[in-house]
Amino acid sequence: MFKSRASRAATLAACATFLLATSACGTEEPEEAATQQVRLYGTDGNMLNSYPAELKDRAGLVDGMKGTTPLTPLPEDFKNRLRSVDPKLGDFLYSAEAYDAVVISAIAAQLAGSTDPAAIAKQIVGVTNDGQRCERVAECLTLARAGRDVEYRSVSLTRAGFTDAGEPSTASYGTLHFDGQRLNDGKTEFVGAGDESAASTKAPPKAKKQRGDQNDRSDGSPLVLGGLLSQTGDLALAYPPISAGTKLAIREINAAGGVLGEPVVWIDGDDGTNPAVAKATVARHVAQKVHVIIGASASGISRAVLPDVVRAGKVLFSPSNTDASLTELDDDGLYFRTAPPDSLQGRALADVILRDGPQKIAIVARKDSYGEGLQGTVRAELERAGIGGDRLKLLTYDPPADAKANPVDFGAGAKEIKDFGAEAVLVIGFAESAQVIRALADAGVQIRH
Structure with missing residues (x-):
């Protein structure tokens, strides 16, 4: 049944007057007004402009979805330099971290006066702490060639240096919003996390x-x-900005x-987002005498x-690993990352969810160290804020083993x-997590836009 224009205007005016923010405004189907709507949240693995395409003809389901990702405000100059490498670049996630991982490795080798991986590893943390500050590659390398200790600061590393464990002591997170099947940069907010006092004070070798x-x-x-990046697999949607960051740094x-x-x-x-593919790539890099x-x-x-990397005596330096438990791995001092651990992201993500005031929250995660680790961190932060266990539901799913495997079945x-009766659903995953959102819609869950 159609309404007259005057009737519709009167209805909308009444809604505005009494602030009745319900779906009954402008409709004659009150049964839908009582339906519980669910707001979607995401993380760095799916808050990308390339993600809606994973939903194909149902890409509009992401509109209204919010989430967090390690992100610092990137200077336009840096974005333009990245676009000179890849003119089609549509996302910048981890591009700065990838750039910095390569640059730090180069400065560390120059300071070590050697390409021996063990010697490079001993310099990496020191490159980011307690030296002469430099922000440009040419400037930092000039200092390193002169035997001067440096304190590198750049696009992802702005406030403080690495901890003794070889990871950022501080981080910046962006709160992202999907509108019109794209991230709305105008709504992006930035928040800092971490503690500058956690930065290492140990002196590197001379x-x-x-x-x-x-x-x-x-x-x-x-x-x-050597690159060990997701050119294929579930995380391939994040490959373009990471690749652009590494190539820009090399150039x-x-x-x-x-x-x-x-x-x-x-x-x-x-790395194929697959252990078997990654192990084969590592073996090739070892045979080709890759140092980092x-x-x-x-x-x-x-x-x-x-x-495998430690056994071969090589350095592994990731621009995008966030699993907090990696900090404690036995790595012989050969593992580093420019991405901050999820112990920091969990707090930022919980805050974003809590700001919307949901009473019941479901957290769905891919079943691996990243997904379950971040799920546990967010759960702890929500419980610390007073969200009891009876108001939380935790679910996991098995990600596909490879591209030939059946897609995720999340119907149950x-x-x-x-x-x-969840009012908020946090989806922690990569490209495959689109199947979770499709399943929610298929089950009749009313997704809030």
Whole structure:
């Protein structure tokens, strides 16, 4: 039944007057007004402009979805430099962290005066703490060649340096919003986290001054870096910005004279978001005498390959691992990351959810160290804020083993969430998590837009 224009205007005016913020305004179907609406939340694995495409013809389901991701306000100059590498770049997630992982590795090798991975590893934390501050690649490498200790600050590393464990002591998070099937940059908010006092105060080995413009290669030059990034698999949607960050860093390092008198060599490599694929790539990098491996993209993949990397005596430096438990792994001092641990993101994410005042919250996570780790951290933060266990529902799903595997079947979980009466659903996953959102809609869960 259609309404006259005057009748519709009167209805809308009445709603505005009495602030009746319900779906009954402007409709003659009151039974829908009583239906519980659910707000969706996401994390760094799915808060990307490329994510709605995973929902295909139902991409509009993401509109209204909010979430957090490690993100610092990126200067336009840096974005433009990234676009010079990839003109089609639509996301910037972890691009700054990838850039900094490569640059820090290069500065550390120059300070070590060697491409020996163990020597590089001993310099990495020190590169970010208690030296002469520098922000540009050319400036930092000039200081390092002169044997000067540096304190590197750049796009992702702005407030404080690494902890003794080789990870950021502070972080910046962005609160992102999907509107019109894209992230609305105008709504992005930034919040800081972490403690500057946690930065390492240990002095690195004394820097070695470079002798002459060219070396005799007794230092092991050239420095060879190998990628272990998700060119394929569930995290491939985040590959373009990470790839752009690594390539930009290599280009600018070599334009500034390279490391140890030689251009840095980059060898691509795929982790497939799959342990078997990643292990095979690591083996190839070891055979090709790679010194530092940049990756893996996913925390669970780094956990799987780290024993192989340590056994080979190489450095593993990830721009996007956030699983908090990786801090405690036995890594022989060879594992580092520029992405902050989820112990920090969990607090930011819980705050975003709590601001909307839901009384019942479901947290759905992919069943791996990243998903379950962040799920546990968010749960702890919500409980600390007074959300009791009876108001929380935790569910997990098995991610597909590879591209040939059947998609995620979350039908039963979606029904549980509907019966639970959740008002908020946090989805922790990568591209495959789109199947969770589809299942919620199929189960009759009314997603709030």
